[in-house]
Amino acid sequence: MKSDTIINKQHKNGHPHPEVDELLSSNTKENKVVLAGNPNVGKSLFFNHLSGMYVDVSNFPGTTISITKGSFKDYDIYDTPGVYGISSFNDEETVARDVILSGDIILNVVNALHLERDLFLTLQLIEMGKKVTVLMNFSDEVKKRNIRIDVKRLSELLGVEVIETSAVNKLGFDKLEWAIENAHEGNHSEELHHLLHKTLDRVGSQAEALIILEGDEIVAKKHGVPCGNADQREQIYISRRNRVNEIVSDVEFEDTKKGEFFNTLGRLSLHPLTGLPILAFVLLLVYFFIGDLVSQRIVKYTENTLGKGEFEYHVKSFVGKYTPVDITVHILDDNDNVTDTKSYSFTGGMNADPKKAQEFKRISAPHGTTTEFTFKNPFVRLFFGEFGIITMTITYLLFLLLPLVMGFYFVMAILEDSGYLPRLATMLDRSLNKLGLNGRAVIPLLLGFGCVTMATITTRLLGTEREKTIVTAILQFVIPCSAQLAVITVLMSSAGLIPTVIYIVTIVVVLLGLSTSLNRFLPGESSPLLIDLPAMRMPKLENIIKKMFYRSYGFMKEASFWFFVGALAVGLMELTGLLNVWQNLLAPVTTEWLKLPKEAANAFVMGMVRRDFGAAGLFHLSLSPMQITVALTTITLFVPCIASFVIMLKERGWKQGLIIWSGTWVFAFAIGGIIAQIFA
Amino acid sequence: MDKLTLDKARKGSYVTIISLPAGVVKVQLIRLGVTEGTKVYCMERLPGGTVVLQRNRQEIAIGYDLAKKIEITLS
Numbered sequence A: 001m002k003s004d005t006i007i008n009k010q011h012k013n014g015h016p017h018p019e020v021d022e023l024l025s026s027n028t029k030e031n032k033v034v035l036a037g038n039p040n041v042g043k044s045l046f047f048n049h050l051s052g053m054y055v056d057v058s059n060f061p062g063t064t065i066s067i068t069k070g071s072f073k074d075y076d077i078y079d080t081p082g083v084y085g086i087s088s089f090n091d092e093e094t095v096a097r098d099v100i101l102s103g104d105i106i107l108n109v110v111n112a113l114h115l116e117r118d119l120f121l122t123l124q125l126i127e128m129g130k131k132v133t134v135l136m137n138f139s140d141e142v143k144k145r146n147i148r149i150d151v152k153r154l155s156e157l158l159g160v161e162v163i164e165t166s167a168v169n170k171l172g173f174d175k176l177e178w179a180i181e182n183a184h185e186g187n188h189s190e191e192l193h194h195l196l197h198k199t200l201d202r203v204g205s206q207a208e209a210l211i212i213l214e215g216d217e218i219v220a221k222k223h224g225v226p227c228g229n230a231d232q233r234e235q236i237y238i239s240r241r242n243r244v245n246e247i248v249s250d251v252e253f254e255d256t257k258k259g260e261f262f263n264t265l266g267r268l269s270l271h272p273l274t275g276l277p278i279l280a281f282v283l284l285l286v287y288f289f290i291g292d293l294v295s296q297r298i299v300k301y302t303e304n305t306l307g308k309g310e311f312e313y314h315v316k317s318f319v320g321k322y323t324p325v326d327i328t329v330h331i332l333d334d335n336d337n338v339t340d341t342k343s344y345s346f347t348g349g350m351n352a353d354p355k356k357a358q359e360f361k362r363i364s365a366p367h368g369t370t371t372e373f374t375f376k377n378p379f380v381r382l383f384f385g386e387f388g389i390i391t392m393t394i395t396y397l398l399f400l401l402l403p404l405v406m407g408f409y410f411v412m413a414i415l416e417d418s419g420y421l422p423r424l425a426t427m428l429d430r431s432l433n434k435l436g437l438n439g440r441a442v443i444p445l446l447l448g449f450g451c452v453t454m455a456t457i458t459t460r461l462l463g464t465e466r467e468k469t470i471v472t473a474i475l476q477f478v479i480p481c482s483a484q485l486a487v488i489t490v491l492m493s494s495a496g497l498i499p500t501v502i503y504i505v506t507i508v509v510v511l512l513g514l515s516t517s518l519n520r521f522l523p524g525e526s527s528p529l530l531i532d533l534p535a536m537r538m539p540k541l542e543n544i545i546k547k548m549f550y551r552s553y554g555f556m557k558e559a560s561f562w563f564f565v566g567a568l569a570v571g572l573m574e575l576t577g578l579l580n581v582w583q584n585l586l587a588p589v590t591t592e593w594l595k596l597p598k599e600a601a602n603a604f605v606m607g608m609v610r611r612d613f614g615a616a617g618l619f620h621l622s623l624s625p626m627q628i629t630v631a632l633t634t635i636t637l638f639v640p641c642i643a644s645f646v647i648m649l650k651e652r653g654w655k656q657g658l659i660i661w662s663g664t665w666v667f668a669f670a671i672g673g674i675i676a677q678i679f680a
Numbered sequence B: 001m002d003k004l005t006l007d008k009a010r011k012g013s014y015v016t017i018i019s020l021p022a023g024v025v026k027v028q029l030i031r032l033g034v035t036e037g038t039k040v041y042c043m044e045r046l047p048g049g050t051v052v053l054q055r056n057r058q059e060i061a062i063g064y065d066l067a068k069k070i071e072i073t074l075s
């Protein structure tokens, strides 16, 4: 490297830029620390560590898509979306650009395995005149692969401090405060300074001047100066790229490469020949875990034994002390068949007849019994009855939904953290092209099976508005979220194989039809795939558990409120007779067209609040397998939950959002009805 | 030397990039370390033409429509 092209901020033929110095020094308290770096390098991990807060950490580029602010000692810390450079080619970049521009200190996280890629941004940050410290992360993997990096030399060449870190053994985490305090400006090239000179005098900030020269129209407009043209940008880029390559060849030494199991697995999952079997294997594991272990065995225990047997039994017995109630106790044998039934009637509540109450307690207490309470007072029923707001809602939320949702988030976390998703995206790229998408769309679509709301936000990582619209529509129409999927799995397993096949085929056909026609009729062109594949690695248990816990907690916090609202609405509608009016109103559709009992209309009230509640509303109706298929198809295609509806309006605008929302009404009833008419 | 487009690259071969399509994609590729003149390894070529390139340890997947617009020579 020619060292004479590198100089420090005090350049030799020093022409002063008074405005710049003034701007920089006017900010006396420098406490805005920004974590910046390429996607998937561990920024969020450092953010969580420093701020004590939680944001998602996953092994695919584009996990973080918005800014989170936290604090560490006297500093404000900002987590940003990963970017490969500062500019505004897409939403994430725009968001990141603004925080980085306004940051006092930049902690630049780089992946030591990919210095050639990552130092490109590092150089840009330094050329922007920012105070930077480089956190060279993944040093554990560097060691594992017999790579040596000369950190001291790297620090000299860049002109800023470089600290080796690793999230695995918490290496360097104790130096983070030092890293912030010792951030300073790095080396600039003389050549660049001459290029910047003119713009700098007009703009007053080296950072903004550089970005303008690189063609950022928004920042250029803000200052009313012409923005750089494509040639200038390319000139800057190529020379930066060359410098990065020189630096890397100067500091990095590689001893012979080691073939690793995960490398091989990563390679195999790309080609359909080996990738499809791997995908099938992954799905099979997921099925055994969720479809069998969690939704059959675990939920059976939590729902029946803990929920109904313990929680509801005790609450209802307690309420029954004070209010008139009829009680039936079924005594079961080992195979859950009823062998004996005893009935008790307490016209003045159990407290009025202690002897009978004693007897009831004795009979119903041992396991192997189920107890039904029928309260006489309608208000008591509203809260504590079979569908009571307190009893049923809590059983449903805590003992049915929670274990299922945790199961789903557990699986999603493993997939996200292994590095498998970007490879799946690559394998499916060509097929998704036919739907007007590229492989990247796999990520929001799969995340949709966790939570449609979250996935709708993730559509930001797609290249064009067109792709975002298509994926949002698919998410809102056909992808069932974990909660809904949970209820569907339970109901479907009671309906049998053929209805399940009909259901799946219908949903897939709708998905294909919807996206191919959107692809046909939406103007414009979709972007081709360009994605960097992170290394495959063993997911970290700590990270997975943490993520599962935080997501489930967030989910329950939001879901519980709306579920109570929905249950209260249905309960009150029942009490006031409004439910009957609604049922009769929808009756032609429900009974004639969908061939369902007219009470199924309740599911559509609940379903508007949250989709899974809609499906849950079907639990209590005794439906034939075919009716289950129809009902589930309709509910799946029906309107998304309130939360995802609101997010969709935010992301896609009112017009598109409302079109998609009302579209789901039409589609749901039309397709559900067709199935009913064909198979009934 | 034959000029080809990237979608025709054979799996397991080294290729040199001759030209990239202008615009935003070019910028993104430069950032990832792929410039005109760089030599890269074609690690995988999927049916349909999606290509996975490797440069040092960096793996980059490129869709067919983009690969078609990237000129290469075999090397």
Ligand SMILES: Nc1nc2c(ncn2[C@@H]2O[C@H](COP(=O)(O)OP(=O)(O)OP(=O)(O)O)[C@@H](O)[C@H]2O)c(=O)[nH]1
Residues within 6 Å of the ligand: A037, A038, A039, A040, A041, A042, A043, A044, A045, A046, A056, A057, A058, A059, A060, A061, A062, A063, A064, A065, A080, A081, A082, A083, A137, A138, A139, A140, A141, A165, A166, A167, A168, A417, A540, A543
């Ligand atoms: N082996 C190893 N893995 C790490 C290290 N640091 C982070 N990871 C893993 O790298 C992945 C990415 O971490 P994140 O914190 O989500 O990265 P990010 O920079 O916030 O990514 P985006 O939000 O997508 O830009 C996760 O799977 C981490 O567990 C490290 O030092 N060593």
Ligand SMILES: [Mg+2]
Residues within 6 Å of the ligand: A043, A044, A045, A056, A057, A063, A064, A080, A081, A082
């Ligand atoms: Mg992040």
